[in-house]
Amino acid sequence: MLIREAVADDWPRIWPFWHAIVVAAETYTWDPDTSEEAARALWMNPAKRVYVAEDPGGAVVGSAYLTPNYGGRAADVANAGFMVDPDQAGRGIGRALAEHILAAAQDAGYRAMVFNAVVETNPAVQLWTSLGFTILGTVPEAFDHPRHGRVGLHIMYRSLL
Template sequence: MEIREATPQDWPAIYPFWSQIVEARESYVYPLGASSDEARAIWMQAPPAHVVVAVDGDGVLGSATMGPNKAGPGSHVATGSFMVGPEAQGRGVGRALGEYLIDWSRRSGFRGIQFNAVVETNAPAVHLWKSLGFAVIGTVPEAFDSASHGLVGLHVMYQKL
């Protein structure tokens, strides 16, 4: 598996799993029903964002977007979002993208990484981020309407670099 910068030509491979994951209403707060163009504007952001894909001989397995969590006085803290295609889940793609984010954030001079909205019932993601050194620093109760669990909390997770 290789992780490389995403190109516009990668979007047709990203959008199907991006849409499927968002529409499942279990892990992301992105708008439901987003067209390909609307989703591309959300995910494929221009610098200072950095968008990557994980690829192998099967094509695009997953993608991550990362960059400053906030502008101005908050720009020293990074953030990231990750999506792994359902057929590639359980193959270490999310871990590789998470490790890439941590390394990229350090190399880019960020002082920490903050995830603003990790759905508390998304056990695989919570476990992964904890195993990579992130801690839950707070939970906003009932901030996410999960399709299978109803109203659940959103964790704010953080790692100091």
Template sequence: MTPEPQDRLIIRDATTEDWPAIFAFFTAIVADGETYAYPDGLSSEQAAGLWMEQAPSRTVVAVLDDRVVGSAKMGPNRPGRGSHVGTASFMVDPEARGAGIGGALGRHVVDWHRAEGYSAIQFNAVVQSNVGAVRLWQSLGFEIIGTVPAAFRSRRHGLVGLHVMHLAL
């Protein structure tokens, strides 16, 4: 019997050698226009500056069968007096969706924030029409605490809201 994909999944710190694989799906996801407000046409260097975090933050990759299939970045939501609340962003290679990678990355991020002593996690901008992500975060205990109306220009849906989601740790 072949193990399930999530049983073969390894989540580890991202390295500079992982960046080309991350950048390939980063570019596809941003170009799709449904989940991130990053500008189109970012160079590899510009995108790496937005995604590859430095301490005290962290960027990880999800590796399935020796292939980078997802990534998450995490750390404090704000500096200084707001640094006790964490945040995170996630990307899963569109070719690998549906294999539980987003959920595994989400659980990893929650566990990391807990272990690092954060009191909560706040997602600042979950696109309202991204129902799969909203459902996933809610399944991990996140609540929608507000929605900024018409704050995101979805390629397919026009103007949609951005949810602020929160999980007390």
């Protein structure tokens, strides 16, 4: 699998799985009615370093971004977002993207990474903890999950030093 920086022409290959994941409303707090134009502005924002994962046939099977979580004197704390095509789940794409983003964050001089709102029922919580993230706290019943009802949102942290 190749992980590379995304280019503008990648968006039409990201959008179908981005849309499917957000519409499912199980792992992201973004509005399921987000338009393609608004989604592109959110994900492909020039302030973010965006990456794609390609399978050996050249299909885009995942994407991730890296960005500062805060500004000013706290701008060395990173944030990231990850999307893997649901049809490609279980192939290690999420882990490969996560490891790539963590290395890119360290190379860029970030001191830590924070995830602000990880849905507590998201299977990725296991991935993040296996990669050294800790749950700093949970906002109880902050997310209306379509199958589980009200569930918490974890705030997760990892030092990059």
